[in-house]
Amino acid sequence: xxxxxxxxxxxxxxxxxxxxxxxxxxxxxxxxxxxxxxxxxxxxxxxxxxxxxxxxxxxxxxxxxxxxxxxxxxxxxxxxxxxxxxxxxxxxxxxxxxxxxxxxxxxxxxxxxxxxxxxxxxxxxxxxxxxxxxxxxxxxxxxxxxxxxxxxxxxxxxxxxxxxxxxxxxxxxxxxxxxxxxxxxxxxxxxxxxxxxxxxxxxxxxxxxxxxxxxxxxxxxxxxxxxxxxxxxxxxxxxxxxxxxxxxxxxxxxxxxxxxxxxxxxxxxxxxxxxxxxxxxxxxxxxxxxxxxxxxxxxxxxxxxxxxxxxxxxxxxxxxxxxxxxxxxxxxxxxxxxxxxxxxxxxxxxxxxxxxxxxxxxxxxxxxxxxxx
Amino acid sequence: xxxxxxxxxxxxxxxxxxxxxxxxxxxxxxxxxxxxxxxxxxxxxxxxxxxxxxxxxxxxxxxxxxxxxxxxxxxxxxxxxxxxxxxxxxxxxxxxxxxxxxxxxxxxxxxxxxxxxxxxxxxxxxxxxxxxxxxxxxxxxxxxxxxxxxxxxxxxxxxxxxxxxxxxxxxxxxxxxxxxxxxxxxxxxxxxxxxxxxxxxxxxxxxxxxxxxxxxxxxxxxxxxxxxxxxxxxxxxxxxxxxxxxxxxxxxxxxxxxxxxxxxxxxxxxxxxxxxxxxxxxxxxxxxxxxxx
Numbered sequence: 001x002x003x004x005x006x007x008x009x010x011x012x013x014x015x016x017x018x019x020x021x022x023x024x025x026x027x028x029x030x031x032x033x034x035x036x037x038x039x040x041x042x043x044x045x046x047x048x049x050x051x052x053x054x055x056x057x058x059x060x061x062x063x064x065x066x067x068x069x070x071x072x073x074x075x076x077x078x079x080x081x082x083x084x085x086x087x088x089x090x091x092x093x094x095x096x097x098x099x100x101x102x103x104x105x106x107x108x109x110x111x112x113x114x115x116x117x118x119x120x121x122x123x124x125x126x127x128x129x130x131x132x133x134x135x136x137x138x139x140x141x142x143x144x145x146x147x148x149x150x151x152x153x154x155x156x157x158x159x160x161x162x163x164x165x166x167x168x169x170x171x172x173x174x175x176x177x178x179x180x181x182x183x184x185x186x187x188x189x190x191x192x193x194x195x196x197x198x199x200x201x202x203x204x205x206x207x208x209x210x211x212x213x214x215x216x217x218x219x220x221x222x223x224x225x226x227x228x229x230x231x232x233x234x235x236x237x238x239x240x241x242x243x244x245x246x247x248x249x250x251x252x253x254x255x256x257x258x259x260x261x262x263x264x265x266x267x268x269x270x271x272x273x274x275x276x277x278x279x280x281x282x283x284x285x286x287x288x289x290x291x292x293x294x295x296x297x298x299x300x301x302x303x304x305x306x307x308x309x310x311x312x313x314x315x316x317x318x319x320x321x322x323x324x325x326x327x328x329x330x331x332x333x334x335x336x337x338x339x340x341x342x343x344x345x346x347x348x349x350x351x352x353x354x355x356x357x358x359x360x361x362x363x364x365x366x367x368x369x370x371x372x373x
Numbered sequence: 374x375x376x377x378x379x380x381x382x383x384x385x386x387x388x389x390x391x392x393x394x395x396x397x398x399x400x401x402x403x404x405x406x407x408x409x410x411x412x413x414x415x416x417x418x419x420x421x422x423x424x425x426x427x428x429x430x431x432x433x434x435x436x437x438x439x440x441x442x443x444x445x446x447x448x449x450x451x452x453x454x455x456x457x458x459x460x461x462x463x464x465x466x467x468x469x470x471x472x473x474x475x476x477x478x479x480x481x482x483x484x485x486x487x488x489x490x491x492x493x494x495x496x497x498x499x500x501x502x503x504x505x506x507x508x509x510x511x512x513x514x515x516x517x518x519x520x521x522x523x524x525x526x527x528x529x530x531x532x533x534x535x536x537x538x539x540x541x542x543x544x545x546x547x548x549x550x551x552x553x554x555x556x557x558x559x560x561x562x563x564x565x566x567x568x569x570x571x572x573x574x575x576x577x578x579x580x581x582x583x584x585x586x587x588x589x590x591x592x593x594x595x596x597x598x599x600x601x602x603x604x605x606x607x608x609x610x611x612x613x614x615x616x617x618x619x620x621x622x623x624x625x626x627x628x629x630x631x632x633x634x635x636x637x638x639x640x641x642x643x644x645x646x647x648x649x650x651x652x653x654x655x656x657x658x659x660x661x662x663x664x665x666x
Binding site for chain 1: 374378381382385386389482483486490491492493494495504511513582585586587589590591592595626627628630631634635636639
């Protein structure tokens with residue numbers, strides 16, 4: 001079925017490249033519904049803000065197409081996007097399995113995909129049209145592990161991870177990082193997305209003698225684990241994955257429940273830190289009436305880099321790809337440059353909550369963590 | 374693991390199981406009334422959770438005060454569901470009702486996503502926050518309130534079914550709709566009443582679960598599956614079986630997961646369901662009418 005859809009996609013491409021008088025199109029092909037809708041909405045908002053800011057007199061156009069929850073739906077959405085004329089780059093889904101399905105089609109169509117998906121494999125498969133603007137697992141997970149060992153001075157780790165591609169990819173990267181740093185994982189447990197009660201896993205973590213709880217969970221489960229750890233008075237510091245830096249996750253918890261909780265991310269726009277990031281956060285709040293997260297900032301930066309390519313005269317997808325692959329870009333969250341595989345982001349931050357508010361403070365910035373590239 | 378931890382986990386399991394029991398009771402009610410599975414039932418639980426979130430924004434009161442209004446709104450939603458997704462297809466095979474309720478469930482999911490967004494949301498606290506400690510465990514007031522409210526609702530449900538004319542009529546329709554019609558009972562009205570009561574129970578469960586476990590637009594499918602498993606274990610169409618099945622599911626989720634690991638507990642629960650299907654396909658308490666959908 002996927003091959004049939006791919007064939008339909010490819011048959012539509014000559015039509016897509018037909019006209020030069022059309023506006024320059026940057027479609028947004030992300031999950032607006034389904035389990036990744038929260039992250040997809042951040043992507044969509046970031047991309048939309050970047051496109052709406054425009055570039056001088058260039059006529060830009062976009063459309064939002066929902067990839068929902070399956071690879072087949074993502075391919076259909078990409079087909080629709082590529083059927084339009086003058087598509088120069090695509091803001092592409094955060095969902096790793098959907099990206100894996102879309103990449104061969106984009107490669108043959110020679111249209112760059114700009115994504116914030118963290119799945120490590122995306123840039124290990126030799127594709128030349130994938131550009132990732134959120135730091136991959138080897139970057140952020142190393143930063144997470146380094147913060148646990150070097151700053152929090154903890155060495156007996158309890159690791160709870162989601163039994164999804166996201167969770168397992170992060171688990172592998174964390175396991176390797178902790179091994180390198182000399183910390184031991186005394187308890188490790190995979191949790192399905194539907195798990196309601198985290199108390200069993202938390203109780204086992206405590207019984208195993210852990211001195212820190214490390215989470216690699218999606219947004220809702222992260223909040224559940226933090227809430228229930230507070231209710232049980234677990235007494236362990238928590239260093240969570242990027243889901244915990246999202247304002248929508250913190251909104252589920254009382255400030256007191258967040259005391260002693262830290263999280264990794266590519267950036268933390270709600271926290272600020274640089275004038276560029278604060279300007280982006282202010283524009284985002286004004287446009288969407290909500291707090292931005294690191295995914296929104298990364299997608300914004302990716303699209304702004306593509307628009308910079310257009311401003312410098314790129315008028316074909318190949319020219320945009322050449323720009324993305326060869327130039328550096330100072331974005332709102334960080335400075336970006338390809339490592340030759342399409343990994344554009346190489347910095348990570350750790351933010352921590354003080355128990356007084358739901359806005360975390362910047363605890364540590366890791367610029368190009370050694371060993372991550 | 375010390376005794377305090379075990380007591381804590383047992384308390385958590387009881388609280389979760391009580392909320393699941395309300396879900397399972399509503400699920401059984403529709404099965405008994407129409408002989409088909411309402412695949413939108415989990416999404417009704419989700420809808421109840423989001424209604425509680427919305428109600429708390431308008432009127433920031435404890436959930437226990439919001440509950441009566443929520444029951445009424447959810448009952449109305451159940452009537453609409455029955456009128457749209459069941460009655461027009463009543464003469465068709467049960468598979469038609471499966472498809473129509475699945476479609477309604479997807480609409481509810483996408484509607485919640487459009488109205489509230491994809492992010493998890495926390496419902497209102499049922500009672501004033503706090504907890505009591507003792508025997509090495511912390512007994513959270515919310516969890517205690519979930520147990521008490523579930524017992525009251527399940528008791529009221531049982532009273533209506535067994536001690537009132539309405540309940541007798543409902544059971545008559547469930548047992549043999551044609552015969553009930555011949556005796557002058559308006560079967561259509563009673564079927565809509567069953568959908569209303571089932572949706573009200575689902576909505577109550579949604580409210581009870583939303584504060585401690587949050588609510589997302591896509592969680593209905595998982596809850597539906599848990600209700601299905603509870604009913605298969607307890608006996609297709611059995612009220613008491615559904616309650617015990619729900620407690621069994623929660624015990625696996627909490628106690629067996631604490632003993633082994635969550636994925637293993639899930640696998641063992643599925644194995645237990647298969648064992649029931651092989652050894653005693655009518656469920657632990659037997660089927661009411663021998664018409665598994």
